[in-house]
Amino acid sequence: MKNTYKSIALFLGCTLVLLASCQQKPKQEKTDDPPQQEEREVVKPPKSIISLEESKELYDNYTRNRVESIKAFELEMNDDENFKVARWSTYDFDEVKQYIAFVEQEAKKAKVDVTTLRFYFANYPNKEKFPDGKKVVHPRQNSIFIVPTINVDGQNFGFYIGADGEAKLIKDKTQVYQKGLGENNPKTQKAYASFAPSLAPQGGDQSLTMNRGSSGPPPPGDF
Template sequence: MKTHTTNAWGHIRSLGLLTCTFLLLSACNETPKSEKPNPEEPVQETPEMVKAPRQIISLDKADGLYKNYSKNRAESIAEMEAPTEDGKPFVPTRFLTISIEDLEQYIAFAKQEATKGEAEIDSLRIYLANYGKVKGKKDRRNTLFILPAAEAEGDYGGIYIGEDGKAKLIRNYFNANAMEQKSKASFMPNFKPTVANQGGQSLILNDLGDSPPPKEDF
């Protein structure tokens, strides 16, 4: 009887050891539960990759365009223009600079004003221009100005904000003043980014960097 009791306790102890061993192994192999996200922490989203615009050109293509301008335009400008006031040869403008921050601010401002004027800007027109004979670094220099375009007044074109706060076509501004424009053929409205014109608001951007630039890329 004592032998049977001893064997029984031995089986119980063995079973207990097997059970503990199994539980320990299970605990070691158990995959840790992921922590619940903190609702107060912002979710980090992976930014969507931006595709290259179809208008991107190669370095060699850009170099070819640059050389074409040098040969067909810049050299003629340099020969045509008289030396500067200090006697140095006239150096044609080759590029203008605008910071990313300024460009983003301009686009945001133009969209904002157009929206208030019940129009939606969908493109930017870049006009080639010239300062003419003026004092300072801009004397006779080429430049450009940027004009947003949208549907307005039943048509499409470059816009400004009229006295009534509505988006209007610039061409209609000149057509409405045709008689005055005949005596001022080269007149352009003196729009300024922060000053109202005729009670309205210009959306034209100019004054892009100094020229000629100190160092070119090509």
């Protein structure tokens, strides 16, 4: 009988020790190393990056070949000796990222692939407001506007999103408009103006053209 009690006591003791060891959490090894972060792929510079020397040359070429001509033209047309020729257009960096993301989103919904971003030279009107009522901050100043393009039959065309959600070519609208104005002939513009279609978004059309950044003379020290 004594042997039986001893056997039961030994069995219970071993069981309690085993249960206690199972419930203990494994100790974590101490380390002074910081947590590892996922390595990002290194972005290589695009082929279109140019040197500072080349950009300075381009800037100076514009100064010699364009700035004085623009000044002379504006002085002749408006008798404004204080007119300063715009040398740049600038956009907020986060806004540019938002613009690209928006274009990609709209193109994806329309099931088309954006091929390029086309930068058009532009000139602000000599008036106080745009057709939508927003203020013309820099009347008569040169600017740019940006148009995304898609490839159609081997050629890139600017596009917008129609009210039906499909990608539409800008040229299909502007060519009709241009013909309505007699190919920009001043003698026929007035006669055809009433028949020209509006280029403003209509019936839910979504423009993808970006403009209205900031522009002006160069800040001190750039070039």
